[in-house]
Amino acid sequence: MWRRATSLASFSPLVSSFKSSFFIQEASRPKIWEMFTTGIPLQEKGNIRPKHGAPFITFVLGGPGSGKGTQCAKIVDTYGLKHLSAGDLLRKEIASDSEYGSMILNTIRLGKIVPSEVTVKLLRKEMESSDNHKFLIDGFPRSEENRIAFEEIMEAEPDIVLFFNCPEEEMVKRVLSRNQGRIDDNLHTVRKRLKVFEELNLPVIEHYAKRGKLHKIDAVGTVDEIFEQVRPIFAAYERRLKES
Numbered sequence: 001m002w003r004r005a006t007s008l009a010s011f012s013p014l015v016s017s018f019k020s021s022f023f024i025q026e027a028s029r030p031k032i033w034e035m036f037t038t039g040i041p042l043q044e045k046g047n048i049r050p051k052h053g054a055p056f057i058t059f060v061l062g063g064p065g066s067g068k069g070t071q072c073a074k075i076v077d078t079y080g081l082k083h084l085s086a087g088d089l090l091r092k093e094i095a096s097d098s099e100y101g102s103m104i105l106n107t108i109r110l111g112k113i114v115p116s117e118v119t120v121k122l123l124r125k126e127m128e129s130s131d132n133h134k135f136l137i138d139g140f141p142r143s144e145e146n147r148i149a150f151e152e153i154m155e156a157e158p159d160i161v162l163f164f165n166c167p168e169e170e171m172v173k174r175v176l177s178r179n180q181g182r183i184d185d186n187l188h189t190v191r192k193r194l195k196v197f198e199e200l201n202l203p204v205i206e207h208y209a210k211r212g213k214l215h216k217i218d219a220v221g222t223v224d225e226i227f228e229q230v231r232p233i234f235a236a237y238e239r240r241l242k243e244s
């Protein structure tokens with residue numbers, strides 16, 4: 001079910017930011033017009049609203065290995081949000097042999113960011129089919145392009161943005177001992193991902209700081225110590241989180 005039709009013209013900022021990032025990516029990527037015709041129907045927008053009230057959206061940001069996934073598991077256990085990891089959705093897409101599988105694999109292997117249309121499409125599918133409208137979106141948006149695509153297509157903004165702030169060498173150490181067999185968990189790719197994080201994700205973090213939505217968390221310490229910083233942020237929304 002889509003909410004309402006919109007002309008492609010209203011996506012011009014998205015289209016132009018798309019074009020610029022598109023041209024620096026490899027030839028194996030789908031062409032921009034293929035993304036618009038075979039990807040999500042851009043003339044239509046997503047519908048993630050529950051019958052009553054509004055969805056509750058948390059974005060979880062931080063560099064690779066900063067502990068996003070680990071803290072998300074604790075947030076889900078305590079507050080019952082629906083966890084959507086952008087990275088997990090992309091890895092599932094690779095494993096399912098989808099039309100974008102090889103492009104996603106190559107992008108992740110290089111430590112780069114997958115074009116927003118693909119990632120937003122995956123998030124949108126999960127959000128629209130979920131009975132739980134309290135979303136914990138992990139590892140997204142990783143760039144201004146990601147953020148703008150989400151806001152334009154989903155017509156929604158986050159209620160809360162968590163930023164797990166972690167020193168680089170600690171992130172490197174954690175990624176290299178993660179042991180999940182991930183293709184991007186090696187020293188070369190992690191260095192590249194840290195550079196991409198600084199260049200593309202920090203502007204998103206600054207954007208939400210300016211809008212008063214950012215909660216910066218010191219990501220050094222034990223998992224429980226870090227969760228003690230997270231808990232009061234959600235506790236402040238307890239009543240809303242209890243609504244169906």
Ligand SMILES: Nc1ncnc2c1ncn2[C@@H]1O[C@H](COP(=O)(O)OP(=O)(O)O)[C@@H](O)[C@H]1O
Pocket residue numbers: 062063064065066067068069070071174175177178179219220221222223226
């Ligand atoms: N506070 C912490 N201290 C030490 N190691 C941690 C901590 N939090 C998570 N880890 C470990 O670091 C690695 C990366 O954590 P993860 O949650 O996958 O981070 P991210 O999702 O941000 O990449 C995992 O092996 C995890 O078990």
Ligand SMILES: Nc1ccn([C@H]2C[C@H](O)[C@@H](COP(=O)(O)OP(=O)(O)O)O2)c(=O)n1
Pocket residue numbers: 062063064065068069085086087088090107108111112113114115119138139140141142146184193
């Ligand atoms: N919004 C996103 C999220 C992840 N990706 C790609 C690029 C990232 O390096 C990989 C892995 O993301 P993931 O969130 O699982 O990585 P970390 O948990 O931070 O280690 O996926 C993306 O292109 N766009």
Ligand SMILES: [Mg+2]
Pocket residue numbers: 068069087139
């Ligand atoms: Mg993760």
